[in-house]
Amino acid sequence: MTHDHDLVLRPTEAQTAAALAPPPGRTGGDLVVETLRGLGATTVFGLPGQHALALFEAVGRSDLRLIGLRTENNAGFAADGYGRLTGEAVPLLLSTGPGALMSLPALAEAAAASAPVLAISSQVPSPGLGGGRRGHLHELRDQSASFRDVVKSVHTARTPSQIPSAVAAAWESALTVPFGPVWVEIPEDVLRAETVIPQVTGMDATPHEAAPRPELTALAAHWLSHASRPVIVAGGGVIRADAAGKLRQLAELLDAPVVTTFGGKGAFPWTHPLSLQSWLEDRHTTDFLEDADVVLVVGSGLGELSSNYHTFFPTGRVIQIEADLGKLESNHPALGIHADARLALQALLETVTPREDPGAPERVASLLAAVSDRLAAQDLTLEQELLTAVRAALPPRSPSFWDMTILSYWAWSAFDPRHPNTMHSAQGAGGLGYAFPAALGAAVAEPDTPVLAVSGDGGAMYSIADLATARQHDLDVTWLIVDDGGYGILREYGCATGTDLTRPDFAALAASFGVPATVTTPETLRADLTQALKTPGPSVVVLPTTLKMFAPTHL
Structure with missing residues (x-):
């Protein structure tokens, strides 16, 4: 009998010839680049620093496209945006110490939003490692310790021969559900040293699937099939798993209303008769969820925002499908199914018994009418009209990226994304300055599609330097800055x-x-934004206005 682990991949004649006569002058940096190319990378983000020069020189000798931003944090946000749109692992190249540490907020957002960012950082030369203080420029006693609690996994290469395996292991980790950022660290002397190691030609890093346990999906299907008032909460895991189509099939089989979390925007059609949209910060929605006898939560941990600031207390059964084991049943007891959303939804589709509930669309319409009546009782016409103008100007399949600003808070609840994976924001970790650099990354990923970024004036100041990046690479991003003076x-x-x-x-x-750039008004926003989005290349639209939030309903 032959077992899988007995199989040996034999080199081809060409691989053998190449291995016996590697090109001269290659370094550890070239090994990194060759590994990335072998794994399928075409684009890298980052900016050079003293200890990482050998890595960037190797990129320059390759056919990888380097998008260099003006700060490491923005480079991380750009890699995040690229990764969210493509679903690919995205290399982020960093230098030691301050440069590496500058990427932490971006990696925290990538972790919260499950974006597969592959951070590769230099380190001080090998003799300076081990916790001592040798006085190297940018020295940290334990650089990776600063990242270990943020990223999914940490990988180190202390010799050139370790580089391909370390990078491949990190790649596999980043793309194994739940997606997330990973950290690779290589000392300067290892990156710079010439190597006789053969060119990397046989890379493979296959992500692990997270399949659901069949006895759990069988029980979940039984509960859903016999429920009186089932409701589905769809989170960002549905988007990451490319499972919006399966979610819709399941909802229609069960006649189950669906509410999407802010991270799950676009997972379910906004105008579908079963769509509760995204009004999670509304007590009417919270009451609707609490009245359900079965709540199916797919790809969400029911965290602070998704639970209306922890005021949601389910009275019925809860089924939670979640790829991140740390989020499974972390906020509510449930039938916890540790699985990729796509695989779990497929299992339910194959197991549930269809049910009919002709009254479900009417209950959905009643809830949305109640939300609308509550907003109408407040003086919020300006805010709603601005969102309507943005939606009208933005092409249906154009991605939009939203910073932590009042118009974005409105968009989480009230904006129709039109399609899956087209609306993204920084609400995972909640850092400022996300929208514009992430939109730049998206424009690199989809160069033929105009991209929108929305910031306030405070958040915009984090990203001003990368107007130079937008111009240098002629990226088709329109940046709407809502200027309220603070x-x-x-x-x-x-x-x-x-x-x-x-x-x-x-x-x-x-x-x-x-x-x-154009300075616009609420009355001219739609026309000005439409024109900017139609014009190739970067543009800025400035809207001086002061907005209000709708009254909280979680108190």
């Missing part, structure tokens, strides 16, 4: 200290980078 959302929380900001003339500043 951190408007913090004012909404009642904070008057440190929230008023001096800011530049954004239009003039954009023009100084060679990026066309």
Whole structure:
């Protein structure tokens, strides 16, 4: 009998010839590049630093496309945006110490949103490792310790021969569900040293599947098939698993209403008769979920925002499908199914008994009418009209990226994304400055599609430098900056200290980078945004206005 582990891949004649006569002058940096190319990478993000020069020189000798941003944090956000759109592992190349540490907020967002970012950082030369203080520039006693609690896994290569295996293991980890950022660390002398190791030609890193246990999906299917009032909560895991189609099939088989979390926007059609949309910060929705006798949660941990600030207390049975074991039953007891959303939904589709509930669309319409009536009782016409204008201007399949600003908070609940995987925001980790650099990464991933970024003036200041990146690579991103003179959302929380900001003339500043800019009004926003999105290359639209949030309903 032959077992899989007995099989040996024999080199081809060409591989053998190449191995016996490697090109001269190759370094550890070339081994990194060859491994990335062998795994399928075509694009890398990052910016060079002293200890990482051998890595960047190797990139320059290759056919990899380097998108160099102006700060490591923004490079990480750009890699995140590219990874969310493509589902591919995205190399992020970093230098030692301050450069590496600058990427932490971006990697935290990638971790919260399950974006497969492959961070590869240099380290001080090998003699400086081990916790001592040798006085190397950028030295940290244990650099990887700063990342270990943020990323999925940490990988090190201390010799050139370890580089291909370390990079491949990290690649596999990043793309094994739940997707997430990983960390690879290589000392400067290892990257710089010439090597006689053969060219990397046989790379393979197959992600592991997370299949559901059949006895669990059988019980879940039984509960759903015999439920009186089933409801589905669809999170970001549905988007990452490319499972929106299977979710819709299941909802229609069961006549089960569906609400999407803010990270799951687009997982279910906004105008479908069973769509509860995304009004999770509304007590009407919370009550609807609490009234359900079976709640199926797919690809969500029911965290703070998804549970209306932990005011959701289910009274019926809960089934939770979640690829991240740490999130499984972390907030509510449930029938926990540790699985990829796509595989689990397929298992349910093959097992459930269809049920009919002619009254379900009417209950959905009643809830949405109640939400609309609540908003109508507040003075919120401006905010709703602005979202309508943005939706009308944005092509249906164009990706949009939203920063932590009032218009984005509105969009989480009220914006129709039209299609799966087209609306993204920083609400996973909640850091400022996400939208514009992430949109740049998306524009690299989909160069023939206009991309929208939405920021407030406070968040925009984190990303101004990368107007130069947008111009340098001629990326088709329109950046809408809502200028209210400060951190408007913090004012909404009642904070008057440190929230008023001096800011530049954004239009003039954009023009100084060679990026066309328009100052618009609420009345002209739709036309100005439409024109900017139709015009190839980067552009900026500035909207001076002050917005309000709808009243909280979780108190």
